[in-house]
Amino acid sequence: DTEVTQTPKHLVMGMTNKKSLKCEQHMGHRAMYWYKQKAKKPPELMFVYSYEKLSINESVPSRFSPECPNSSLLNLHLHALQPEDSALYLCASSQSAGDYYNEQFFGPGTRLTVL
């Protein structure tokens, strides 16, 4: 299985809602990533988990809260978002993070709209 899956595909939420994005991989990868991609822009790194521990937080607002329950799963909990948070949220995984370069595999993304 060489796939990263993400659910849901689309999500519409109000500014007072709480929702979660989910990501799963079964490649045995020990690094997982969240990226945010606005329209016509490149992906921007948000968080990195390495061996289920948060290793990088790129100064992301606290209304985004990542969680890595186990080595195959990555969640992004959303609370009190703003309309400007509307974007495509991409999950990626790689064999490891930090020590050397290795290929990142991306999921299809969750298209988030905040009303």
Add this chain to the structure above:
Amino acid sequence: GESVGLHLPTLSVQEGDNSIINCAYSNSASDYFIWYKQESGKGPQFIIDIRSNMDKRQGQRVTVLLNKTVKHLSLQIAATQPGDSAVYFCAENKGRNAGNMLTFGGGTRLMVKP
């Protein structure tokens, strides 16, 4: 042709022609450079990478050229097909001291005319 402002730079080619997509990078310490293809509604898909100690690498129908003197990277696609239509991003791997994180370039939209 190329469009500026709020639009992605766009390259329009005829089916069967060769395409060249360019990218400038900024960090001399980057040790790998990667090209990704992103089709509409999908996540980025790895195409090819090149290590900083190389100047050329070939894959199936694709060639990446690296010019470290001018910090320039290009992706050549031979015999471009309609299925090659997508947005192409270059990315640089920042090296071990930066946690081997990727930074993506701005992207170029490739449109293939049948």
